[in-house]
Structure formats: C-alpha cells, structure tokens
Amino acid sequence: xxxxxxxxxxxxxxxxxxxxxxxxxxxxxxxxxxxxxxxxxxxxxxxxxxxxxxxxxxxxxxxxxxxxxxxxxxxxxxxxxxxxxxxxxxxxxxxxxxxxxxxxxxxxxxxxxxxxxxxxxxxxxxxxxxxxxxxxxxxxxxxxxxxxxxxxxxxxxxxxxxxxxxxxxxxxxxxxxxx
Amino acid sequence: xxxxxxxxxxxxxxxxxxxxxxxxxxxxxxxxxxxxxxxxxxxxxxxxxxxxxxxxxxxxxxxxxxxxxxxxxxxxxxxxxxxxxxxxxxxxxxxxxxxxxxxxxxxxxxxxxxxxxxxxxxxxxxxxxxxxxxxxxxxxxxxxxxxxxxxxxxxxxxxxxxxxxxxxxxxxxxxxxxxxxxxxxxxxxxxxxxxxxx
Numbered sequence: 001x002x003x004x005x006x007x008x009x010x011x012x013x014x015x016x017x018x019x020x021x022x023x024x025x026x027x028x029x030x031x032x033x034x035x036x037x038x039x040x041x042x043x044x045x046x047x048x049x050x051x052x053x054x055x056x057x058x059x060x061x062x063x064x065x066x067x068x069x070x071x072x073x074x075x076x077x078x079x080x081x082x083x084x085x086x087x088x089x090x091x092x093x094x095x096x097x098x099x100x101x102x103x104x105x106x107x108x109x110x111x112x113x114x115x116x117x118x119x120x121x122x123x124x125x126x127x128x129x130x131x132x133x134x135x136x137x138x139x140x141x142x143x144x145x146x147x148x149x150x151x152x153x154x155x156x157x158x159x160x161x162x163x164x165x166x167x168x169x170x171x172x173x174x175x176x177x178x179x
Numbered sequence: 180x181x182x183x184x185x186x187x188x189x190x191x192x193x194x195x196x197x198x199x200x201x202x203x204x205x206x207x208x209x210x211x212x213x214x215x216x217x218x219x220x221x222x223x224x225x226x227x228x229x230x231x232x233x234x235x236x237x238x239x240x241x242x243x244x245x246x247x248x249x250x251x252x253x254x255x256x257x258x259x260x261x262x263x264x265x266x267x268x269x270x271x272x273x274x275x276x277x278x279x280x281x282x283x284x285x286x287x288x289x290x291x292x293x294x295x296x297x298x299x300x301x302x303x304x305x306x307x308x309x310x311x312x313x314x315x316x317x318x319x320x321x322x323x324x325x326x327x328x329x330x331x332x333x334x335x336x337x338x339x340x341x342x343x344x345x346x347x348x349x350x351x352x353x354x355x356x357x358x359x360x361x362x363x364x365x366x367x368x369x370x371x372x373x374x375x376x377x
Contacts, residue, residue, distance in 0.1 A: 087240025
C-alpha cells in the first residue's frame with residue numbers, strides 16, 4: 001500500500017508541475033505533508049534545506065529521500081521513478097511523433113495559466129514555513145536571518161548553496177546555545 | 180548538422196557532471212546540459228537542442244531529467260535514456276539520503292538543532308523568492324489585471340474554499356488550453372459572430 005501511495009503521490013505532484021522541478025515543490029508538499037503525512041512541515045523544511053545545499057535537480061532529491069524514509073531502497077526507487085519516468089517517456093514519445101505542438105496557443109496558454117496557481121501555492125508554503133521558523137527560534141532571530149539571506153541572494157549575489165552553508169554554521173555556533 | 184554518435188562512457192560522464200555541478204534545481208542545470216551535449220560532445224546542434232528544450236518545457240515534470248532522458252534515448256535508445264537519467268540523479272539522490280540520515284541521527288545534538296533552526300528562515304526566503312518569480316511570470320504573461328485576477332481566484336480556491344491543489348491546477352490548465360483563443364476573439368470585438376471560429 002505504501003508503495004502504491006509513494007508512486008501515486010509523486011506521480012501526481014510532478015505531472016501537475018509545469019515549469020520544471022521547483023514548480024512541483026508546493027505540489028509535493030501537499031502530498032507529502034498534508035495528504036499522506038510522511039513528513040511534518042518542520043521536516044519538509046529540513047529536506048528543502050539539504051536539497052538546496054546539494055547540487056542536481058531538486059524534485060528527484062526530495063522524492064528519493066521521502067521514498068527511502070518510507071520504504072527503504074525500494075521506496076527510493078519507486079518515488080524517483082514516479083517523479084522522472086512519466087514526463088521523460090512523454091517527451092521521448094512526443095519527439096518521435098510530432099514537433100509542432102510547442103507553438104500551439106493551447107500549450108502556451110496552459111503554461112501561462114498555471115503560473116498564478118503555483119505563485120499562490122508557493123506563497124502559502126512560504127507563510128507556513130515562516131510559522132515553523134518563528135515557532136522554533138522566535139520572530140527576531142527569524143527576521144534577522146531572513147533579512148541577511150534575502151540581501152545575500154538578491155543584492156549580494158551570493159550563491160544560495162553558500163547561504164545555506166553559512167546559516168548552518170551560524171546555527172551550529174550561535175543558536176546552539178539558545179535552542 | 181551534428182551527427183548523433185557517442186559512447187556510454189561519454190553519456191555517463193556528461194550527465195554525471197551536469198547532475199553534480201548544477202546548483203539550484205533543474206532549470207539552472209539546462210545551460211550545463213547544453214554545454215555537454217552541444218559544445219563538448221557535439222551530439223546535436225544548438226537548433227535541435229533548442230527545439231527539444233521548447234517541447235520539454237511544454238510538458239509537465241522536472242526539466243533536467245526530461246532532457247537527460249531524451250539525449251540518452253537519442254544516442255543509445257531506451258537503455259541510453261535509463262543510463263543518462265541514472266547518471267544524472269543517482270549521485271545527488273544518494274547524497275541526500277546519506278546527509279539527511281546523518282542530520283536526523285544527530286538531531287538531539289544542540290549544534291545540529293541550532294543548524295537546522297538557523298537554516299529555516301533561509302528556506303523561507305528562498306520560497307518567497309520563488310513565489311515572487313512565479314508571480315512575476317504570471318504578471319508578465321497574462322498582463323497586470325488578469326495576473327492579479329487569476330492569482331486571487333487561485334488563492335480563493337486553494338486557501339479559502341480549500342480545494343485540492345491538483346484539481347485547481349487541472350482546472351487552470353484546462354482553461355489555459357482555450358485562454359489565448361478567447362483573448363484573441365475578445366480583442367477582435369465580436370459584433371455578430373458568436374461561437375463560430377474562423
């Protein structure tokens with residue numbers, strides 16, 4: 001049953017995600033946290049942190065970890081497969097059959113209309129994760145770290161992975177005395 | 180026209196490299212994949228790469244793995260597709276499991292607890308930036324009024340009425356399929372012809 005749920009959960013989240021892995025993040029959170037309860041929002045935040053600190057596609061890393069946690073290496077394979085295979089097979093088949101759909105107003109309109117939905121889901125997820133953070137280290141620490149991170153990533157042009165590593169260092173050295 | 184020849188070794192090296200060196204999720208990896216496939220190994224030319232990318236963008240799901248699968252398939256058939264995807268995602272997927280395993284095993288250490296706590300606001304900022312990027316794309320593609328309108332509609336459906344996101348996305352996709360035609364027709368100021376497409 002878990003195997004089927006793993007497959008279905010990750011299949012749904014990724015088949016609905018237009019615009020690459022990142023657009024699937026809120027959809028995966030819906031399945032992983034809200035629907036199946038495989039992780040709490042706190043844990044999902046940790047997974048995003050480690051996932052963003054490591055290189056490579058993000059959706060497959062999340063799938064691999066959650067699958068492994070729920071059902072060992074078989075779960076790892078099933079969740080990864082459900083994430084990657086459907087869209088990869090679809091692309092190969094589509095390229096074999098025909099090539100002119102990408103210009104159609106149908107596909108363009110679909111890609112366009114999914115953007116506001118993803119934006120809202122992402123905003124809601126941001127709000128929830130902010131709540132998690134305030135709950136664990138309070139509002140001022142959260143705001144301070146967030147402000148520095150925002151500056152570093154938008155104005156300072158510091159690589160996000162480095163920002164995460166810096167936050168890990170700050171937390172290990174400073175916050176470990178207060179948490 | 181570049182010829183589609185390459186060995187499994189090249190395929191594994193190219194896709195392994197792009198998986199390990201690409202930061203920031205699939206979309207940011209695309210230039211690296213282009214470099215390996217077009218510039219370094221000359222499996223295809225830029226034009227064809229662009230065509231595959233355009234079609235891949237029209238399909239749902241992670242983008243980098245779609246590209247890896249197609250490039251592998253193009254070189255070596257189905258087995259090539261499998262090899263390419265595995266080389267691309269396995270190293271970091273396994274690193275993910277190992278790293279999180281260590282982190283959770285040490286969860287009770289106050290240092291690790293502090294590390295996890297400090298990184299949460301950073302994740303909030305990253306998610307907020309992504310939300311902003313998607314909103315900006317919607318705004319730009321749909322126009323100010325419609326971008327905000329569809330955003331509000333999505334918010335109402337998702338958070339006020341609490342409909343499953345899958346259904347909301349499906350509904351927006353379905354409408355999106357006819358959206359541009361509708362806009363076109365409205366722009367042409369119908370006058371008399373209703374329901375008749377030219």
